[in-house]
Amino acid sequence: MDFYQSLMFLGSIFLSIQLFPQNYKIYKSKSARDISYITIFITLFGITTIIIYGLHFGLIEIWAPPFIQIFCLLHTLTMKIYYDNYYNHRELMIL
Numbered sequence: 001m002d003f004y005q006s007l008m009f010l011g012s013i014f015l016s017i018q019l020f021p022q023n024y025k026i027y028k029s030k031s032a033r034d035i036s037y038i039t040i041f042i043t044l045f046g047i048t049t050i051i052i053y054g055l056h057f058g059l060i061e062i063w064a065p066p067f068i069q070i071f072c073l074l075h076t077l078t079m080k081i082y083y084d085n086y087y088n089h090r091e092l093m094i095l
Contacts, residue, residue, distance in 0.1 A: 005061055012065035019072035023079065030087055032080035040077050044070065 001009070026032045047066045054063030 009061040009065070012061065016065040016068035019069065019076060023072060023075055026076065026079045026083065030083055032083045035076060035080050037080070040073055044073055047073070
């Protein structure tokens with residue numbers, strides 16, 4: 001890998017882990033009301049197209065890091081669904 005490929009790979013890693021703090025905040029606050037479903041789905045679509053491009057041309061530095069981002073987005077989506085639909089209802093039933 002030359003310098004520019006390494007730089008792109010490093011940038012991809014940072015973009016992929018950007019959702020770690022958001023997921024942690026959602027987990028700690030037990031709320032994901034400020035997160036938009038539309039944003040999650042548009043981002044998932046965009047990342048999926050990047051992965052398809054990288055796989056087609058065999059560019060590991062393109063398709064490998066977005067898998068981390070997809071995992072984080074799916075985790076965000078799961079927490080959003082749970083905390084918006086089930087967590088608060090269960091909490092109200094206990095009271």
